[in-house]
Amino acid sequence: MGKKILVLTGSPRVGGNSDLLAAAFVEGAKEAGHAVHVFAAGRANIGGCRACNACFSQNRPCVFEDDFSRLDSYLREAEVIVLASPLYWYDFTAQLKAVIDRLSAYTGRGILQIKESALLLCGAVEEREKFAGAIEVYRLITQGSLNWTDRGIVLAPGCGDKGAILGHPALEEARALGKSI
Incomplete structure (x- = not known):
């Protein structure tokens, strides 16, 4: 039986490069028999954490009502979480970061079943080292704080304009990563 995978996409642009990168991953994961749910965080109405410490005080993850509450069941069931984002100033989009926060x-509640994670990033920059900040944040969160196993990172440099990723080798890398989970 396959795993339950939650893919969080961070782009506000519909059908953009990170959406296409995520779609390639999803295709590979489904071919491998996994159940995949994609949540378009970049187009959702999700505010940042307000540090009120009222989490779960009203039988939901956050007392503030927004689209984050739609994620609860998917987060609870997922065994793997995949973050897909364009690079904005060397980091994730603000929309994806709001979900992460x-x-x-x-x-500390023992609620999440997530054990593994993966990262898919694209950006207009050509230099792979300019993705280092986002990769470090990903590793600090997933491996440092949450103790999830990293299943892989796919980078697509040189993909700024919409559709620039078409034909890019990162699409096949993402598909292969999806199959390998």
Whole structure:
């Protein structure tokens, strides 16, 4: 039986390069028999964490009502979480970071089944080293704080304009990563 995978996409641009990168991953994961749910965090109405410490006080992850509450069941069931984002100033988009920050509601509660993670990044920059900041943040969160196993990182440099990723080798890398989970 396959794994339950949650893919969080961070781009506000519909059908953009990171969406296409995520779609390639999903294709590979489904071919391998996994159940995949994609949540478009970049187009959702999710505010940042307000550090009110009222998490789960009203039988939901956050007392503030927004689209984050739609994620709860998927977060609870997922065994693998995949972050897919364009590079904005050498980091994830603000929309994806808001979701990541709101995960703090779950820490230390033994609620999440997530054990593994992967990262898919694209950006206009050509130099792979300019992705280092986002990769470091990903590793600090997933491996440092949450103790998840990293299943892989796919980078797609040189992909700024919409559709620039078409024909890029990162699409096949993402598909292969999806199959390998």
